[in-house]
Amino acid sequence: MKPSTLSFLLAGLLLTGGAHASAADHVHASHAWIRVLPGDLPAGAYVTLQNDGDQPVALSGASSTVYADVMLHRSSTAGGTSRMTMVDALPVPAHGKAALAPAGYHLMLMQANAPVKPGDTVRLTLSFTDGSTLATDFIARPANAMDADDDSAMPSMDHGAMPHASGH
Amino acid sequence: MKLCRAFLPALLLVAGLLLAGCQHGEPLPFRLTDISSHMPDLDFKLTDDQGKAVTGADYRGKVALLYFGYTHCPDVCPLTLAQLHVVMQRLGPLADGARILFVSVDPARDTPAVMHAYVNAFDPRAVGLTGDARATEALSKRYRSAFTREPGSADGSYEVSHSSAIYVFDRDGKARLLATPSASHDDLVHDLHLLLDTGATP
Numbered sequence: 001m002k003p004s005t006l007s008f009l010l011a012g013l014l015l016t017g018g019a020h021a022s023a024a025d026h027v028h029a030s031h032a033w034i035r036v037l038p039g040d041l042p043a044g045a046y047v048t049l050q051n052d053g054d055q056p057v058a059l060s061g062a063s064s065t066v067y068a069d070v071m072l073h074r075s076s077t078a079g080g081t082s083r084m085t086m087v088d089a090l091p092v093p094a095h096g097k098a099a100l101a102p103a104g105y106h107l108m109l110m111q112a113n114a115p116v117k118p119g120d121t122v123r124l125t126l127s128f129t130d131g132s133t134l135a136t137d138f139i140a141r142p143a144n145a146m147d148a149d150d151d152s153a154m155p156s157m158d159h160g161a162m163p164h165a166s167g168h
Numbered sequence: 169m170k171l172c173r174a175f176l177p178a179l180l181l182v183a184g185l186l187l188a189g190c191q192h193g194e195p196l197p198f199r200l201t202d203i204s205s206h207m208p209d210l211d212f213k214l215t216d217d218q219g220k221a222v223t224g225a226d227y228r229g230k231v232a233l234l235y236f237g238y239t240h241c242p243d244v245c246p247l248t249l250a251q252l253h254v255v256m257q258r259l260g261p262l263a264d265g266a267r268i269l270f271v272s273v274d275p276a277r278d279t280p281a282v283m284h285a286y287v288n289a290f291d292p293r294a295v296g297l298t299g300d301a302r303a304t305e306a307l308s309k310r311y312r313s314a315f316t317r318e319p320g321s322a323d324g325s326y327e328v329s330h331s332s333a334i335y336v337f338d339r340d341g342k343a344r345l346l347a348t349p350s351a352s353h354d355d356l357v358h359d360l361h362l363l364l365d366t367g368a369t370p
Binding site: 035037038039041042043044073075077080081082084102103106108109142143144145146 | 239240241242243244246247249250251253254282285286288289290291331332333348349350
């Protein structure tokens, strides 16, 4: 955590006497996964965020020691055309959830400093608009995976060139 | 006997017409959007992911699933190809009669080598096709499939918006179906079965 974030958090706690904890304190992350693509192609990361707090929060982005650049994006299809746009924040309603999922909101991960293989775990630090952060482990999945943990896409890997998670 | 000889060619002609009727005249009970005779046949001049020059005719005898995209697309393109992979798996051995043709609308970055690694990460029956801007544009225009390059950002990267449709061609290269990425796997499997079961290559 950056010192500035820490001091911001401390200041926030002191000012409010802890009555309003940070966004990250109320958010639980699940189904966190990355679709790994060959070479140095940008990858998409997905996660479901559950907000147990009484206040809405908003995800503003993420960072990682593994990827040089992480951007919050949204794919949309209108009139039969797909496009990606950068978004500033994804709101998570109070006592509600928001999903980053294929064909919608996702984190675009760019320039991995080492190859990420299916089965690897990559830690991303999610950041919220109030400055709080939430370290989350993402599981790396093959390019043709459909979800964080489905098996539907795995059989082709048996006769493909790509090693299984246990293969390295 | 003279009568028979005169009739024989006529009978053969009628039989031939009936057979042809079975193959192309009868509408198949498709669940996806039927574009039979509304779109031109599969035709292009591109380079495959092995670096070989190919044309639409090289895929006659296969049911072709044509999809436009690019490899620097981390979300929708991989999702679509992953879905097509699931569909191919559900088709079992029949899937060998089909090819996924992934055409790059970003030829500047998508070399055959990049495309080869990319398509093979999804399905062994996927082929990556690239070409110069003109050839790619000609193909996308042929199927009224638009794509545009979004203005680049400071670091020189750029995004490409592209048609999300999947065009399905039968073994004779005739356009038959239009599917969107949101089409159900069941419908895709159902319709591909119809195309793969009928009109098998002689």
